[in-house]
Amino acid sequence: MSTIEMPKPDQSVLDRKAQIVEALCKVLPSDSVIFDEHETRAYECDGLTAYRCPPLVAVLPRTSQECAAAMRVCHDLNVTVVPRGAGTSLAGGALPTADCVILGTARLKDVLEVDYDNRIIRVQTGVTNLSVTGLVEDDGFFYAPDPSSQLACAIAGNIAMNSGGAHCLKYGVTTNNLLGVKMVMADGEIVEIGGGAMDAPGLDLLGLICGSEGQLGIVTEATLRILPKPEGARPVLIGFDSAETAGECVGNIIKSGVLPVAIEYMDRPCIRVVENFAKAGYPLCEALLIVEVEGSDGEIEDQLSRITKIAQELNPVEMRVSESDEQSALIWKGRKSAFGAMGQINDYMCLDGTVPVSELPYTLKRIGELSKQHGLDVANVFHAGDGNMHPLILFDANKPGEQEKAEAFGFDILRTCVDVGGCLTGEHGVGVEKRDLMTYQFNTEDLEGQMQVKDVFDPTWLLNPSKVFPLQVSAQRRAGPG
Amino acid sequence: MTAFAAPTTEMAVSDAVRAANAQHTALRIIAGGTRGGIGRPSFDVERLDISGVTGITRYEPGALTLEAKAGTPIAEIEAALDAENQMLAFEPMDHRAVMGTQGTPTIGGVVACNVSGPRRFISGACRDFLLGVRFVDGQGRVIKNGGRVMKNVTGLDLTKLVCGSFGTLGVLTQVALKVLPRPERSATLQFQDVTEAEAVGIFCKAVSTPFEVNGAAWQNGTAMLRVEGLDTQVSYRLGALQKRFQGANPSVLEGEAHRDLWTGIRDICAFAQTEDTIWKVSLRPTAAPAFIAAVQARFNASAVLDQGGGVVWLAVPSAVSDQAAVVRDLVPAGNGHATLIRGSTDLRLAVPVFHPQHPRLAQIAEGLRAQFDPNGILNSGLMAA
Numbered sequence: 103m104s105t106i107e108m109p110k111p112d113q114s115v116l117d118r119k120a121q122i123v124e125a126l127c128k129v130l131p132s133d134s135v136i137f138d139e140h141e142t143r144a145y146e147c148d149g150l151t152a153y154r155c156p157p158l159v160a161v162l163p164r165t166s167q168e169c170a171a172a173m174r175v176c177h178d179l180n181v182t183v184v185p186r187g188a189g190t191s192l193a194g195g196a197l198p199t200a201d202c203v204i205l206g207t208a209r210l211k212d213v214l215e216v217d218y219d220n221r222i223i224r225v226q227t228g229v230t231n232l233s234v235t236g237l238v239e240d241d242g243f244f245y246a247p248d249p250s251s252q253l254a255c256a257i258a259g260n261i262a263m264n265s266g267g268a269h270c271l272k273y274g275v276t277t278n279n280l281l282g283v284k285m286v287m288a289d290g291e292i293v294e295i296g297g298g299a300m301d302a303p304g305l306d307l308l309g310l311i312c313g314s315e316g317q318l319g320i321v322t323e324a325t326l327r328i329l330p331k332p333e334g335a336r337p338v339l340i341g342f343d344s345a346e347t348a349g350e351c352v353g354n355i356i357k358s359g360v361l362p363v364a365i366e367y368m369d370r371p372c373i374r375v376v377e378n379f380a381k382a383g384y385p386l387c388e389a390l391l392i393v394e395v396e397g398s399d400g401e402i403e404d405q406l407s408r409i410t411k412i413a414q415e416l417n418p419v420e421m422r423v424s425e426s427d428e429q430s431a432l433i434w435k436g437r438k439s440a441f442g443a444m445g446q447i448n449d450y451m452c453l454d455g456t457v458p459v460s461e462l463p464y465t466l467k468r469i470g471e472l473s474k475q476h477g478l479d480v481a482n483v484f485h486a487g488d489g490n491m492h493p494l495i496l497f498d499a500n501k502p503g504e505q506e507k508a509e510a511f512g513f514d515i516l517r518t519c520v521d522v523g524g525c526l527t528g529e530h531g532v533g534v535e536k537r538d539l540m541t542y543q544f545n546t547e548d549l550e551g552q553m554q555v556k557d558v559f560d561p562t563w564l565l566n567p568s569k570v571f572p573l574q575v576s577a578q579r580r581a582g583p584g
Numbered sequence: 585m586t587a588f589a590a591p592t593t594e595m596a597v598s599d600a601v602r603a604a605n606a607q608h609t610a611l612r613i614i615a616g617g618t619r620g621g622i623g624r625p626s627f628d629v630e631r632l633d634i635s636g637v638t639g640i641t642r643y644e645p646g647a648l649t650l651e652a653k654a655g656t657p658i659a660e661i662e663a664a665l666d667a668e669n670q671m672l673a674f675e676p677m678d679h680r681a682v683m684g685t686q687g688t689p690t691i692g693g694v695v696a697c698n699v700s701g702p703r704r705f706i707s708g709a710c711r712d713f714l715l716g717v718r719f720v721d722g723q724g725r726v727i728k729n730g731g732r733v734m735k736n737v738t739g740l741d742l743t744k745l746v747c748g749s750f751g752t753l754g755v756l757t758q759v760a761l762k763v764l765p766r767p768e769r770s771a772t773l774q775f776q777d778v779t780e781a782e783a784v785g786i787f788c789k790a791v792s793t794p795f796e797v798n799g800a801a802w803q804n805g806t807a808m809l810r811v812e813g814l815d816t817q818v819s820y821r822l823g824a825l826q827k828r829f830q831g832a833n834p835s836v837l838e839g840e841a842h843r844d845l846w847t848g849i850r851d852i853c854a855f856a857q858t859e860d861t862i863w864k865v866s867l868r869p870t871a872a873p874a875f876i877a878a879v880q881a882r883f884n885a886s887a888v889l890d891q892g893g894g895v896v897w898l899a900v901p902s903a904v905s906d907q908a909a910v911v912r913d914l915v916p917a918g919n920g921h922a923t924l925i926r927g928s929t930d931l932r933l934a935v936p937v938f939h940p941q942h943p944r945l946a947q948i949a950e951g952l953r954a955q956f957d958p959n960g961i962l963n964s965g966l967m968a969a
Contacts, residue, residue: 219788220868220894242792264737275735277744278712293944298919299866300894301698301709303939304967305753305949309711309744313737330794353646359669359765360814397794397817398824404816456733459647488734489647528735536738543738544728551727551956552740558951570739 105506106153106194106534109568109580111201115181119158122179122203126161129171134209136160145186145204149251150194150535152505157184157198164209166226166284166292166322173320174290176203182564185316187259188230190251192452193533195263195315195569207258210322213237222281222298224325227258231265234326243328246273249529250441261321264313266529271487272363272396273329275529277312284323285311288560297325310555315531316566318559332396335363337433338406340413341387341420345369348389349463352486354412355393356459360405365487366392366437369466372444372481372494373436379443382436385420391486392437440483441494449499450481451508452492455519456528459489468518469493476511478504490528491519517542532570540572549575585612588630592637594718594726594757600632601755601961602724610961613751615655616687619679619697623750623937623966625929634692637757640664642732648763649715649732654692654756661691665763673764674710675701678847681856682926692756698748701850702810705891706791706798711747713762719746719754722957732760745952751963753956767812771822772799772842773834775807781873783807784893786829788869791892793828795821801849802889809834810846852897854888860899861927863911867920869893878914883907902928908935915939936969 115122123137136142137159147154158181163169176183186196186206198204210228217223218241223234231252234245248267249255255265261283266275273279282296295311296302311318342348352365368376368390377384384390391413395405406423413421424430444450457465466482473480484491493515497508516526516536520543526536540549553571556563557579567580588611589600604611610628614620615635638655645668652661658676665671676699678689693699695717700709716730730736730743746753775786783802790797790809796817799810811821822836837845848854855862867875872893879885883904888897900907908931911922921939924932941949946969953960 217868217870218792219870221791222868242794264741266735266737270735274708274712275737277741278708287944291944293942294918295945298868299921300705300891301700301748301866303921303923304941304945304969305952306698306711306744306748307945307948309741309747312744313741317740330792333794356648356765357645357668359768361765398820400820401814401817404814408814456731456735458644458649458733460644485735490733490735523731524733525731525736525738527738528733529737531737532739540739547725548728549739551721551725551729551742554955555740555742555745555952558948558955 105509106538107573108155108199108534109573111199115201116158118179122181123159125175125179126159126172129175130161130163130168134162134164134168136162145198145206148186148189148191148194148196150192150197150533153194153197153534155198155200157202157204158200160204160206162206162209166286169205169320169322170286170290170292172205173286173288177289177564180562182567184566185258185262185320187227187256187262188254190255191259191263191531191533192454193527193531193535195531195533197534199568205320207256207322214323218243220298221328222325223328224323225257227261227321227324228256231255231257231260238328239331242331244331245326245328246279247276257324258321261312261324262314262316263529263531266490268364268366268485270485271365272361277309279327280308280312280324281327282325283308283311283321285319285321287319288564315533315570317556317570318565333398334402335394335396336402336406336424336430337392337394338409338424339420339422339433340391340393340418341385342389342416343387343419345389345466346463347416348391351391351413351416352459352462355409356487358408358412360395360408362393362409362487363396364392364394365485367482367484367486368437368440369482371479372440372483375447375481376436376440376443379446380436380439382432384436387419392433437483444481444494444496448496450494450496451512452494453512453515454490454492454527454530455516455524456488456490457519457522457524459486461522461524462486462489465491465518465522469515472511472514472518476507476514478508478511489524513539534569537570538572540570541575553579585629585631588632590633590636594637594720597634597637597755597757598720598724598726601720601722604961605723605959608959608961610964613755613963615690615692616657618683618685618687618689619693620685621683622697622925623932624968625932626965632755634755635690641758645670648734649760650763651732651758651760652691653758654690656691658689658691658694669766670763671766672713672761673703673707674713675703675850676710677701678851681851681853682862691759695747695759696749696751696756702799702801702846702890705894711744714743714747714759715762716760717743717746717756718758719756721754722959722962727754730760734762750966752953752967753962755962768814769818770810770812770842771818771836771838772845773809773822773825774837775832775834777805778802778807780876780887780889783889784869784873787892789828790825793825795824799846800892803849803854808845849888849890852888855897855899858899859902861902861907861931862925863898863900863922864925865896865898865911865915865920865922866894867896867916871916871920872896875914875916879911882910912939938967938969940969
């Protein structure tokens with residue numbers, strides 16, 4: 103049923119399974135090597151569940167040295183390695199092939215250093231995103247990137263995908279909050295890049311590694327920036343009767359000099375489903391904005407009054423400023439349950455393109471047209487402040503052909519994002535999901551330049567080789583020099 | 585340095601680089617020429633002048649994004665942003681005063697050298713605001729990466745790689761930047777008669793509050809904390825910080841003098857008039873006082889602290905011959921590095937300008953340069969360690 107192709111497994115590797123397992127068992131504790139066919143099934147997919155394939159072996163090292171030893175074995179035996187964090191990727195970044203070794207960070211759980219004076223935390227990368235904030239919040243700090251999977255997702259995967267979240271407008275994404283890494287190279291050497299000091303010397307290899315989807319190395323430790331928690335935060339909910347007006351409102355708020363910490367957007371189909379599910383009291387209108395600001399009570403008051411004044415000029419159908427923590431929770435309740443609510447009534451596919459903020463209304467209109475054309479419904483809920491859209495395509499996974507239909511619709515939406523000056527993925531990554539669209543955004547030389555960088559880090563293309571670059575484009579490199 | 589070409593379009597840049605590559609002509613990329621004194625000097629090079637590749641190509645204030653060709657003067661960009669009450673939040677340093685140069689600083693130079701300023705430790709560096717680039721590599725290939733949207737994880741981030749590569753991977757032709765609203769009001773608390781160690785103590789305490797201190801510097805015995813934002817925010821934050829530092833009784837500075845103060849810190853004007861050699865040392869803020877003391881125990885050196893103590897600017901009398909080795913020895917290993925910003929040609933030939941890296945990282949950098957500039961014609965050797 104699937105339309106995304108994966109390379110055929112290398113029979114010679116499959117035939118050598120016993121040898122590979124034996125070599126891995128020699129360098130790792132026995133409970134760290136998983137090769138039983140029932141047990142490897144636990145690693146057959148990530149968040150992109152439509153695609154599954156158990157790996158040959160999975161290894162779960164506890165230290166950087168163990169990780170390096172496992173990597174060296176795979177390098178010496180010429181076996182491909184698919185790095186895996188918590189396995190929450192929606193793009194199939196951790197999707198195995200039958201001839202690969204999954205190298206998981208799940209047991210890299212140590213907290214190595216908390217340095218409040220310098221606002222730094224150093225952790226092994228198997229810790230979850232939310233637990234980093236959990237470690238420091240009693241002392242008044244937090245870790246800013248907050249992907250919606252933050253309860254489950256690991257820092258390793260956050261770094262691999264350069265994860266974002268709802269609060270990027272103010273705090274940036276992972277790459278802006280990452281100060282250093284310890285990384286295992288494709289040949290098993292351990293290197294350290296960056297650290298407690300800003301702007302490491304030489305080329306910005308840290309910037310290159312963040313978002314490289316596990317194709318340049320395996321990050322085992324990370325030095326992260328922590329920030330003091332704001333005193334408070336409060337949202338205002340604003341409803342409009344057209345996408346254009348909502349888009350204008352977003353632009354006007356940003357231009358006014360107020361910098362909200364989040365501007366979230368929901369369209370009518372989304373509001374309807376969410377309201378049924380969460381009873382958040384949302385008005386059923388064309389476009390709903392949730393704009394949140396931070397600070398002390400007085401600072402919040404001032405920012406919200408400026409925002410409501412701007413919105414008022416555009417005749418909103420509803421405007422509700424939160425007056426209490428309870429009201430704030432209610433306003434956010436609908437937004438936060440959007441994906442769950444949608445999942446209750448339908449199978450859905452969550453997309454992740456970004457468009458220039460000025461192109462939001464046009465893109466929404468175009469998505470509506472494409473929805474009719476493909477005969478599938480779509481709901482939109484996304485981060486409007488930075489143009490990162492998450493159209494949810496609704497379909498029935500049990501109906502033959504619907505998955506393919508939904509994928510085709512999704513591809514059309516992502517092409518639209520590129521057409522208006524945006525990109526294929528804002529925070530989920532390319533993985534396998536958007537791999538075959540890369541030639542739409544990049545020409546041959548753009549992609550060649552990127553692959554040449556991988557050549558330097560991983561000359562034989564052992565690390566996550568079937569991702570990001572269309573198979574045809576990477577074919578010669580993946581075959582290896584021999 | 586003889587002129588090789590002065591193209592005015594990306595295609596002409598590509599043609600020029602192709603021609604240079606075919607003849608193995610080593611090029612020095614130049615636009616405003618205000619930062620040419622940074623890096624290892626080279627001889628027998630010809631000038632590729634891209635100051636003619638200029639102009640803002642797109643500015644969308646409502647999307648907080650601006651696109652410009654690489655040779656566009658910073659002043660032109662700042663004037664356009666100013667008209668919409670916006671700014672380059674990474675506060676790029678103007679090197680003219682300290683380098684003794686004349687020309688016109690350009691956005692291409694800022695991006696190529698990843699130039700930032702006092703707000704860097706809170707808001708991010710140039711590389712954090714760079715959304716996308718177009719560049720011509722050493723073979724004349726035009727490569728684009730990133731884009732003009734704020735969230736973009738499509739493919740490998742060559743944008744960051746090129747930023748701060750000092751023209752050794754490619755000739756920038758166009759850049760896209762995230763911009764931010766200009767604060768309605770800015771003010772600074774000044775603490776008189778404090779030592780470096782006391783200053784860093786003030787910084788660590790202040791930056792750990794929720795009051796969004798975005799400037800923290802020390803020079804001539806005065807520690808400074810800057811707050812910015814909407815009028816009400818600044819009033820509130822000043823009051824809250826004054827309460828936290830009740831005993832110290834800091835004074836408040838605003839207005840034109842305030843702006844000049846931070847421009848001076850940004851551009852290290854304190855050292856501009858000296859003949860000293862200037863180092864930029866990055867380390868953990870709490871390590872700064874001991875580092876400065878250790879340097880001063882070895883020779884006479886003046887220091888200015890910026891970015892909450894994470895950056896130490898050192899001025900060392902140029903006659904001190906072993907200064908590079910001493911400074912780099914005293915930087916905490918693995919947690920700091922020292923870059924030679926202003927030094928004589930002899931010194932820049934004798935010691936690495938950029939802090940030497942672990943051999944494997946140096947090997948990766950060399951590998952990357954070989955991919956994009958196989959004949960080593962672009963600013964060759966400038967970053968050599």
